[in-house]
Amino acid sequence: MSPPSETSQADAWHLRSLAFCFSFWLLGTAATAHADRLILRDLTLVRNVTVIGFDEEGVKVTDNNLIPWYEIERGTVSPEKQADFDRLREELGVPLFRIHQRLKVGDYAGAQEPAEQVFPRYKDRNSNVAYLVCQxxxxxxxxxxxxxxxxxAYFCCLRILRAVRGEVSKLPGERRLDFDKTTGLTSDLLPLFFDQxxxxxxxxxxxxxxxxxxRGAPDGVFVYLASLAIAAEKYPEAETWQKKIRSGNLILxxxxxxxxxxxxxxxxxxxxARQQLEPKIHAFQPWNQPVAWYLLGISGTHSKEFVAIENGILDLLHLPAIYGHEHPELSAAALAExxxxLQRIQQADKASRLRHQLLFFYGGTLHAEHLRAQLNSTSNP
Structure with a gap:
């Protein structure tokens, strides 16, 4: 038998090489086919990764990165995980994305509806995503x-910030929670409530x-709870919380x-109440002054004595004049009171001017909304 020619040997080598390359390509294709893939809302394609797991916080991939749900448009994961992935993406991704967008543009009223959808799932969690929802x-x-x-919701925010030192700077938009870590008080919500x-x-x-x-809750928490209990006319509970206020802080x-x-x-x-507040009204700490003026004012306007009512009106007008920009809701409440x-003491012209100020300067407040409803019901019997 004659030895194989060099051409035959070369052909065989080429065939083996092609077979090896084809097998390698098939393996690579299979691996790629089974790799997970995520498409983010900014159209970034995250591919050739493995989704390790996912929960309320987001999706964890092979490099230990956690991708929050609000960034994910859709994704393909292993078949046994796909249904749960799609369910959480729909239940959490959509409302979280809407929250993110509303906060980014400063539409806080519009942020409430999607936030309320997921608040029960996040209010007991300690994470940046939970803080986003609670805030x-x-x-x-x-x-x-x-x-x-x-x-x-504020107490949930306070707990998260204390527990994980949540990065407030990660919130979308420009607004940040204005609060004091020592006292637990926030200027976003003065400890005063209007509806029993x-x-x-x-x-x-x-x-x-x-x-x-x-147990380490700051005393400001007790102030809020006592004030809320008073507004709810739960006086024993209010006294219990009030007794817990022992801080030496000048405001508290x-x-x-x-x-x-x-x-x-x-x-x-x-x-x-008036005798207690009036002699000290100018001595209260600046942070407490708006509340003190409001309480002093309504201690007069709720009276049956003409002079006390007039004095109360003047006290209330301090609020829109001095604190109108800083505390619009409280200023609106003062104007409404x-x-x-003024209507009770038959000064209709002055009352009309105050109503105009309330609607013009504080039209987005609850008290302005109540006034509009009242005026509409009067004009449309």
Whole structure:
């Protein structure tokens, strides 16, 4: 038999090489076919990764990166995980994305609806995503006049920031929570509530959220709960929380007296409240001044004496004049109270001017909304 030619040997070598390359290509194709793939909302394609797992916080991939749900448009994962992935993407990704967009443009009223959808799932968690949801819930409730309900969400924010030192700078948009770590007080929500029924409904939820802060909760939490209890006319609970305020902080030290005056006003002991507040009204700490002026004002306007009512109106008008930009909701409440007092003492022209100011300068507040509803019902019997 003649030896194989060099050409035959070369052909065989080429065939073996082609077979090897084809097999390698098939393996690579199979690996790629089984690799997970994510498409982000900015159209970035994340491919050739393995999704290790996912939960409320987002999707963890092979490089240990956590991709939040609000960044994910769609994805392909292993078949046994696909259904759960799609369910969470729909349940969480869509509302979280809407929250992100609303906060980015400063539409806090619009952020409430998607935030409320997922708030029950995140309010007990400690993470940046949970903070995003809780903060949107707080600001959304405030923007829509749900002042008492906003307290629960604020306590959740406070717990998260204390527990994980949440990075506030990661919030979309320019707004940041204005709060004091030492006192636990926030200028976004002064400890004053206007609606007894809403306060009563919100109290158990705020109480439960406060307890999750643990024993190290700052005394400002007790101030808020005592004030909410007074507004809800739950005076024994208010006294219990008030007794817990023991801080030597200059702002917090004044709150037992302010809460005492608030209780007197709510229980109809107006003269006593005024006697307690009036001599010290200019001595209160600047942070406490708006609340002190409001309480002093309504201690007069709720009176039956003409002079006391007039003095109360003047006290209330301090709020829009001095704090109108900083505390619009409280200023609107002061104008609404002054308007009602002027009508009681038959000064309709002055009352009309105050209503105009309320609607023009504070049209987005709850009190302006109530006034519009009242005017509409009067004009359309």
């Amino acid at each position: 949107a819930t707080m600001w959304g409730r405030l923007a829509n006049g749900e002042r008492a309900a906003a307290l629960e 029924q809403k306060a009563a409904q919100a109290f158990p939820l705020a109480d439960a959220a406060a307890k999750q802060l643990g 030290k004044e709150w037992p007296e302010l809460l005492s005056a608030y209780t007197l006003v709510q229980s109809g002991k107006l003269a006593e 002054a308007d009602q007092a």
